[in-house]
Amino acid sequence: MEPIIFSIETSCDETAVAILKGKNKVLSNLVVSQIDIHKIFGGVVPEIASRKHLNYLNQLTKKAFEEAEIEPDKISAVAVTYGPGLVGALLIGLNFAKGLALNLNKPLIGVNHLYGHIYANFIAFPELKPPFLILLVSGGHTMILLAKDYLHFEIIGQTIDDAAGEAFDKVARMLKLGYPGGPKIDELAKNGKPVYDFPKPLYNKGYDFSFSGLKTSLLYFIKQNKNFKIEDVAASFQKSLIDTLIHKTIKASKEFKINDIIIAGGVAANSYLREKIKTEKEKSKKLNIYFPPLNLCTDNALMIARAGYEKYIRNKFADLNLDAIPNLGLKDIC
Ligand code: KG4
Ligand code: ZN
Numbered sequence: 001m002e003p004i005i006f007s008i009e010t011s012c013d014e015t016a017v018a019i020l021k022g023k024n025k026v027l028s029n030l031v032v033s034q035i036d037i038h039k040i041f042g043g044v045v046p047e048i049a050s051r052k053h054l055n056y057l058n059q060l061t062k063k064a065f066e067e068a069e070i071e072p073d074k075i076s077a078v079a080v081t082y083g084p085g086l087v088g089a090l091l092i093g094l095n096f097a098k099g100l101a102l103n104l105n106k107p108l109i110g111v112n113h114l115y116g117h118i119y120a121n122f123i124a125f126p127e128l129k130p131p132f133l134i135l136l137v138s139g140g141h142t143m144i145l146l147a148k149d150y151l152h153f154e155i156i157g158q159t160i161d162d163a164a165g166e167a168f169d170k171v172a173r174m175l176k177l178g179y180p181g182g183p184k185i186d187e188l189a190k191n192g193k194p195v196y197d198f199p200k201p202l203y204n205k206g207y208d209f210s211f212s213g214l215k216t217s218l219l220y221f222i223k224q225n226k227n228f229k230i231e232d233v234a235a236s237f238q239k240s241l242i243d244t245l246i247h248k249t250i251k252a253s254k255e256f257k258i259n260d261i262i263i264a265g266g267v268a269a270n271s272y273l274r275e276k277i278k279t280e281k282e283k284s285k286k287l288n289i290y291f292p293p294l295n296l297c298t299d300n301a302l303m304i305a306r307a308g309y310e311k312y313i314r315n316k317f318a319d320l321n322l323d324a325i326p327n328l329g330l331k332d333i334c
Contacts, residue, residue, distance in 0.1 A: 002021050002022035002025070003021075003022065003076035003077065003309065003312050003313070004019060004020070004021050004027070004070065004074060004075045004076050005019070005020050005075065005076060005077055005078075005079050005109070005305040005308045005309055005312060006018075006019050006061075006064070006072075006075045006077070006078050006079070006100070006305070007019075007020065007078070007079040007080065007111070007301040007302070007304040007305035007308055008057070008078070008079070008080045008081070008093045008096060008097050008301055008304070009080075009081045009093065009113070009116070009299055009300060009301040009303075009304045010053040010057070010081065010085075010089050010090060010092050010093030010096075011081045011083070011084065011085025011086065011089060011090055011093070011113045011299065012044060012049065012085055012086060012089060012139070012299060013033070013034040013035065013038055013044045013049050013052075013089075013299075014031050014032070014033050014034065014298070014299040014300070015031070015032045015034070015052065015053045015056040015057060015060060016029075016030060016031040016032070016060075016299060016300050016301035016302075016304075017030050017057070017060045017061055017064045017301050018030065018064065018300065018301035018302040018304070018305045019064055019065070019067075019068040019070070019075070019305070020123075020302060020305035020306060020309065022309075023122065023123075023126050023306070023309060024122070024123045024124075024126050024306070026123070026302060027064075027067070027068035027069075027070065028063075028064040028065075028067040028068040029295075029300065029301070029302045030060050030063060030064055030067070030301075031295075031299070031300050031301070032052075032056045032060060034048070034049060034052050035179070035180065037052065038179060039178055039179045039180075042173060042178070042179055043169070043179050044086070044179075046086045046087075046088055046089065047088065049086060049088070049089045050086070050088035050089050050091070050092050053089055053092040053093060054092050057092065057093070057096050061096075061100070072100075072104055073104055075104065075106055076106065076107075076312065077101075077106050077107045077108070077109050077308065077312050077317070078097045078100050078101040078104070078106055078107070078108055078109065079097075079108075079109040079110075079111050079304055079305055079307070079308025079309075079311075079312075080093050080094055080096075080097035080108070080109070080110065080111065080304070081093060081094075081111050081112075081113045081116065081304050082094055082110040082111065082112075082318075082322055082323070082324055082325060082328065083112065083113065083324055083325035083326055083327070083328030084112075084113055084114070084140060084141075084325065084326055084327055084328040084329070085113055085140075085324075085326060086326065087324050087326045090324035090325075090326065091324045094322065094323075094324050098320050098322070101320075102320065107312075107317040108317060108318045108319070108320065108322065109308040109311050109312060109316070109317060109318060110318040110322045111304045111307045111308050111311070112307070112328055112330070113299075113304070113328070114136060114138075114141060114328075114330050115151075115153075115307040115330075116303035116304045116306070116307045117136060117138060117264040117265045117303060118134055118136065118145075118147075118153070118262060118264045118307075119303050119306040119307040119310070120264060120292035120296040120297070120300070120302070120303035120306065121262045121264060121290045121291070121292050122306055123292070123296060123302060123303070123306050124290075124292055124293055124296070125290050128260065128262070128290065129260075130147045130148060130149050130150060131146065131147060131148055131258055131260070132147050132258060132260035132261065132262055133145070133146055133147070133156075133249065133252055133253055133256065133258045133260070133261045133262070134146075134147060134153065134261075134262045134263075134264060135245060135249045135261065135262070135263050135264070135268075136264050136265050137163070137164040137165065137245060137263070137264070137265045137266070137267035137268060137273075138163060138164075138165050138264075138265030138266045138267060139163060139165035139166055139169065139180070139182075139266055140163050140165070140166070141158070141159075141163050141265065142158060142159040142163045142164045142165075142209050142211075142245075142267075143155055143156075143157065143158040143159075143330070144156040144157045144158075144207050144248060144249055144252050145330065146252075146256060146258065147262075150310055151310060151311075151314075153330055155330060155331075156207045156252050156256070157206060157207025157208045157209065157248060157252070158208060158209065159208070159209040159210065159211065160208050160209070160210050161210050161211060161212040162210075162211040162212050162215060163211075164209070164211065164241060164245060164267045165180075165182055165265070165266050165267045166211075167211040167212075167214065167215050167241060168180075168181045168182040168185055168238075168241070168267065169181040169182065170215055171185065171215060171218050171237055172184050172185055174215075174218060174219055174222055175222070175230060175233065175234070180266075182266060182267060182269070182270065183269070185234045185237065185238055186238070186269075186270050186271055186272065188230060188231050188234035188235075189231065189234040189235040189238045189272060190231075190271070191231045192229060192230075192231025192232040192233070192234050192235035192236075193231075193232050193235055194232070194235045194236040194238075194239040195232050195235075195236060196221065196228075196232060196233060196236035197236070198214055198217055198218065198221070198236050198237055198240040199213055199214055199217055199240065200214070200240050200243060200244045200247075201213045201214055201244070202244070203244055203247060207248050207251070207252055209244065209245070209248070211241060214237070214240055214241060218233070218237055221233070238270070238272050239272070242270060242272050242273045242276060243276070245267075245273065246273070246276055246277055246280060249261060250280055250284075250287075253287065259286045259287050259288055260288045260290070261287065261288070261289050261290070262290045263277070263289065263290065263291050263292075264292065264297075265297065266297055266298045266299070267297075268291055268292060268297040269294050269297040269298060274291060277289050
């Protein structure tokens, strides 16, 4: 019988629950974004995020079971994000999950949020098999990973300062575009041209990334120039950052001789990234490039259920002592 996983994601400013049957039968996938509340402050306010998770979780859970048309005791396990993320926000989801698991007498599964982002692709592409390369680009992480099997991912390169999404958000703030910056820069850039030559730090050096120099050069550009077309600045910044991501990913695919590439995380929603990587695919017919659907790029609980499924089938359960780990890394298994 296929397992049914109920999952919870509260690592940042999205409160999300989902119910997944087997590998990819979506019974429910609900997300409440708190962006409208946090954008007043120009970024996520951790205390408010925790309070809102507490407000939303109960009603979202009820709604998910109604939508899935199953009784809570029919689930096989409760999967929950235990890191990385904001500690207070994680604790709300984690304690809710523990209460539910205890009450229903079902196993608890702790899921690493980063594995969740990667596993979002397996919902859309169940045929995917290791080995594959992963470009993981979110608000908190930027990494190229090599997946040798389903649960062990080797870090090939990562950012030494800002994450890609963080750079988008900070530059958007400099341009007074509000939070979150990624989608705003993406939209503006569609009506601009990449006429400004911003730096591409570490472009030809290994697989690590650095975006703080690019961000600083934007800051000086904005200070020194008054008459610029904001759409062109957005397009130029976006091009420098995304071209660097793609260049290094393709280089890694050649060096490690891996043709299957997964793009994961919030920045995977970027339309220039999606467009540009298609051209790479056209250049090299061997490449297979996978993106999650847009609604599974940014934070959601379905990806947590899918990663939880991999642990469920291997009997990798947590006990009720499972703690939130705000700086959980990829080395910490799933
Ligand atoms: O994966 P995610 O939802 O949360 C984290 O785990 O960090 O990623 C959020 C990040 C934010 O920095 C946001 O600005 C960025 O993803 N983002 C985008 C786009 N949509 C979201 N960045 C560039 N272009 C987009 N369309
Ligand atoms: Zn995320």
